[in-house]
Amino acid sequence: MIHCFNTTNALVDKLSISFLHYIVSEGSSGRQLNIALSGGKTPKVLFDKIALKQQKTDKPVYWKNIHFFMVDERCVPPDHADSNYGMIHGALLGKIDLPACNIHRIRGEDDPEREAYRYEQEIHEQVPGKKGIPVFDWIFLGTGEDGHTASIFPDRTDLLASANIVEAVEHPVTRQPRITLTGKPIIQAKKITFLVTGESKSLIVRQIINQEPDAAHFPAAYINARRNDTEWYLDTAAAKYL
Numbered sequence: 001m002i003h004c005f006n007t008t009n010a011l012v013d014k015l016s017i018s019f020l021h022y023i024v025s026e027g028s029s030g031r032q033l034n035i036a037l038s039g040g041k042t043p044k045v046l047f048d049k050i051a052l053k054q055q056k057t058d059k060p061v062y063w064k065n066i067h068f069f070m071v072d073e074r075c076v077p078p079d080h081a082d083s084n085y086g087m088i089h090g091a092l093l094g095k096i097d098l099p100a101c102n103i104h105r106i107r108g109e110d111d112p113e114r115e116a117y118r119y120e121q122e123i124h125e126q127v128p129g130k131k132g133i134p135v136f137d138w139i140f141l142g143t144g145e146d147g148h149t150a151s152i153f154p155d156r157t158d159l160l161a162s163a164n165i166v167e168a169v170e171h172p173v174t175r176q177p178r179i180t181l182t183g184k185p186i187i188q189a190k191k192i193t194f195l196v197t198g199e200s201k202s203l204i205v206r207q208i209i210n211q212e213p214d215a216a217h218f219p220a221a222y223i224n225a226r227r228n229d230t231e232w233y234l235d236t237a238a239a240k241y242l
């Protein structure tokens with residue numbers, strides 16, 4: 001399902017409303033909801049909008065049943081400019097009435113291999129699984145111009161079928177150490193939403209959505225091809241070629 005909007009603001013307005021409706025309706029069931037968020041630049045406007053709207057909603061928001069996880073993290077301290085957690089906490093998690101124990105961050109300041117293992121154990125403890133693979137309720141993803149998603153880059157498509165839920169990786173260009181969810185927990189999520197904006201992503205969006213042959217090895221295309229219910233929230237700039 002593709003949702004296209006003339007402006008980023010219109011996009012995040014709609015998606016934030018959908019998100020809060022989901023939290024209010026599903027959160028009131030008493031069941032723990034496990035939501036994984038991506039970082040990068042794009043989603044900050046969404047997180048800002050959710051934080052703003054939840055302050056205005058007249059319906060109780062049962063944040064106590066909502067657990068937030070990181071899709072991936074750069075291996076830097078949480079106060080570093082590159083930290084996905086730092087951005088997500090500043091834009092959203094630090095502005096809502098959420099118990100600290102409901103936030104499951106990746107400790108970017110720790111040894112990547114050891115932290116990848118630790119975070120995987122935490123996910124197994126918190127998120128119900130199917131055949132050993134955790135089933136998140138909702139995963140928010142972005143994509144790079146190279147077709148990566150999470151921190152699964154085109155040079156590491158092995159991660160898409162990894163037996164591990166979480167792995168320590170490196171950015172292919174900067175060699176920046178990262179920790180990422182792998183393909184199986186992403187593909188198995190109940191709901192997957194890609195948020196992509198800007199003309200710089202228009203070519204990769206066309207290749208992925210049209211399932212063009214030379215895009216098949218892109219991690220974002222791999223996810224999209226295996227989940228025909230994937231939601232795409234695009235602005236008209238990113239959807240230019242669709």
Ligand code: 6PG
Nearest residue numbers: 038039040041042142143149150
């Ligand atoms: C990250 C993200 C990554 C992101 C894409 C798009 O750690 O960078 O998890 O997968 O979604 O790189 O990033 P932008 O939104 O900055 O373009």
